[in-house]
Every structure is written in structure tokens, then in C-alpha cells.
Amino acid sequence: MAASIIDGKAFAASVREKVAAHVARLKDEHGITPGLAVVLVGEDPASQVYVRNKGKQTVECGMQSFEHKLPADTPEADLLALVERLNADPAVHGILVQLPLPDHMNEDAVINAIDPAKDVDGFHISNVGLLGTGQKSMVPCTPLGCLMMLRDQLGSLSGLDAVVIGRSNIVGKPMAQLLLGESCTVTIAHSRTKDLPAVVRRADIVVAAVGRPQMVPGDWIKPGATVIDVGINRIPAPEKGEGKTRLVGDVDFDSCADVAGAITPVPGGVGPMTIACLLANTVTACARANGLPEPE
Numbered sequence: 001m002a003a004s005i006i007d008g009k010a011f012a013a014s015v016r017e018k019v020a021a022h023v024a025r026l027k028d029e030h031g032i033t034p035g036l037a038v039v040l041v042g043e044d045p046a047s048q049v050y051v052r053n054k055g056k057q058t059v060e061c062g063m064q065s066f067e068h069k070l071p072a073d074t075p076e077a078d079l080l081a082l083v084e085r086l087n088a089d090p091a092v093h094g095i096l097v098q099l100p101l102p103d104h105m106n107e108d109a110v111i112n113a114i115d116p117a118k119d120v121d122g123f124h125i126s127n128v129g130l131l132g133t134g135q136k137s138m139v140p141c142t143p144l145g146c147l148m149m150l151r152d153q154l155g156s157l158s159g160l161d162a163v164v165i166g167r168s169n170i171v172g173k174p175m176a177q178l179l180l181g182e183s184c185t186v187t188i189a190h191s192r193t194k195d196l197p198a199v200v201r202r203a204d205i206v207v208a209a210v211g212r213p214q215m216v217p218g219d220w221i222k223p224g225a226t227v228i229d230v231g232i233n234r235i236p237a238p239e240k241g242e243g244k245t246r247l248v249g250d251v252d253f254d255s256c257a258d259v260a261g262a263i264t265p266v267p268g269g270v271g272p273m274t275i276a277c278l279l280a281n282t283v284t285a286c287a288r289a290n291g292l293p294e295p296e
């Protein structure tokens with residue numbers, strides 16, 4: 001194996017430590033406790049796990065966690081009314097509505113009802129516009145975590161060729177904006193991209209956010225490139241026993257690790273960083289709301 005493995009779990013722990021230290025300062029010096037409200041509609045099992053983990057880590061960092069669980073058949077108007085109440089609640093500095101929402105709801109309308117200053121997911125159209133124009137915004141957590149790992153690994157990213165595979169609003173597009181902000185030469189690839197292997201082979205930085213297990217093989221990777229694997233896919237693992245499964249990324253880890261300079265594993269790479277960045281965004285939102293210095 002040529003690549004060094006980027007330890008997202010350890011990195012996330014260090015981010016959480018900094019968040020906890022900032023929270024302690026806000027409490028001691030200003031009597032303010034940052035608060036994060038998480039709203040879950042329905043009983044999607046994966047979403048339930050995410051929401052539980054978010055609540056637990058919020059409390060562990062010394063912040064207040066407000067969980068709102070609504071039944072799957074909640075009318076959209078009731079969810080919008082809850083968002084309005086949270087917007088007006090001074091104890092709530094961050095609001096996250098767990099996606100996906102049930103089919104009868106308009107996700108855009110719900111996200112855009114959140115006060116942009118409390119939009120710790122960074123999905124509100126105002127924050128998308130601010131990020132796209134290089135202004136201070138709330139940055140989506142998963143791409144922010146990827147960028148932090150890239151900066152830590154590579155230092156300056158200026159002039160590097162970056163290929164982002166995937167163009168979703170929550171990962172691919174904001175990731176590309178962030179890399180552009182770092183002066184990378186950015187290509188966004190997607191399902192209609194012609195000759196994806198040739199596009200990826202140009203990249204000094206590859207960010208894979210596709211949702212297809214082990215799609216990117218090692219022979220697409222330029223030797224020494226840094227590979228960030230956002231994908232979380234569950235596949236059968238008969239070697240662990242009948243009916244067992246395991247998590248893999250969008251990248252074929254073993255063959256890519258033979259060629260890359262550095263690579264994130266799945267699990268233990270991007271995933272832990274996402275929640276750590278959510279906590280960091282909540283502290284940032286709290287500091288901004290109170291006119292206090294933001295965490296670095």
C-alpha cells in the first residue's frame with residue numbers, strides 16, 4: 001500500500017475537542033450555551049441513527065440538544081410552524097431538518113423556511129448563494145469536513161486539479177465551490193460525463209460522492225493523488241456470515257490505496273467529520289448571533 005490513511009475519526013475527535021473548549025468559553029465568559037435543534041420526520045432507520053448520534057455528540061460537547069420527532073404523516077404546514085418556532089427561539093442557534101423528508105413534503109420549501117443564520121446544514125438558498133459568491137456563509141457539513149482533511153493533508157490546494165464525482169446540492173456542488181475557493185482547477189463529473197476514467201486520471205484531488213459501491217478503481221487514480229471517499233454503501237458480506245453486511249465507499253479502497261498518496265477509509269473517514277462540522281457550525285452560528293468572535 002502506497003497511500004497514507006487519513007484518520008477521520010481522530011480528526012473529528014480533535015474538532016470536537018476544539019468545539020467543546022469554545023462552548024466552555026461561551027458559557028464561562030458570556031453565560032451562553034449554544035443549542036442545536038434537530039427535527040426528524042418519520043421513522044427512517046438510518047435517519048434515526050444519525051439523529052441519535054448528533055444529539056449525543058451535541059450534549060458531549062456541552063451544548064443543548066433539542067430533538068423534535070414528528071410522525072411520517074405530519075402535514076407540511078405543521079413542520080413549517082415548528083421551524084418558525086425554532087427560528088424565534090433564542091435558545092436555538094442551529095436548526096437541522098433531517099433529510100430525506102416524506103414524499104408529501106416540499107424539501108426546498110422547508111429548508112428555505114429556516115432562518116439562514118441558524119441553517120447549520122448550509123442548504124438554505126441564501127447560504128448557497130453566499131458560498132457561491134465567496135461570502136461568509138454556513139458551509140454544508142460534509143464538504144466542509146472533506147476540505148478540512150484536504151487542507152490538513154496538503155496545506156495549500158492552490159492550482160491543484162480537483163475532480164468531484166457527483167453534483168448533488170448537499171455534497172458535490174458545495175464541494176466544488178469550496179475547492180474553487182481554494183483556487184483549485186475544478187471539474188464536476190456526473191452520470192453523463194464522457195470517459196470518466198480519463199477525467200479522474202487528471203486529478204490531484206478526487207472527491208467521490210456518488211452512492212455506488214467501490215465504483216472508482218485504482219487504475220483511475222493518478223499516482224500520489226489524494227482521494228476523499230464520501231460514499232456510504234452497505235453491501236453483502238458473506239465472509240462475515242450469512243445475511244451479514246459491511247460498509248464500503250464509492251472508491252475501491254484496496255486498489256486505490258496502492259496508487260494514491262493519501263486516502264480516506266470507509267467507515268472512519270468523511271463520516272465522523274460530518275457530525276463534528278455540524279457541531280462546529282452550531283458554535284459559529286451562536287457566536288455570530290451574539291456578536292462574539294467565531295471559532296477558528
Ligand code: NDP
Pocket residue numbers: 142165166167168169170171172189190191192193196209210211212230231232233270271274
Ligand atoms: P446523490 O444521489 O444525490 O448524487 C449522486 C451523484 O452521483 C449524482 O450527481 C449522479 O449524477 C452521480 N452519479 C451517479 N452515477 C454515476 C456514475 N455512474 N458516474 C458518475 N457519476 C454518477 O447522492 P449524495 O450526493 O447525496 O451522496 C453521495 C454519496 O455520499 C452516498 O453514498 C451517500 O450515502 C454519501 N453521503 C455521505 C455523507 C457522509 O457524511 N459521509 C453525507 C452525505 C452523503 P447525476 O446528477 O447525473 O444523476
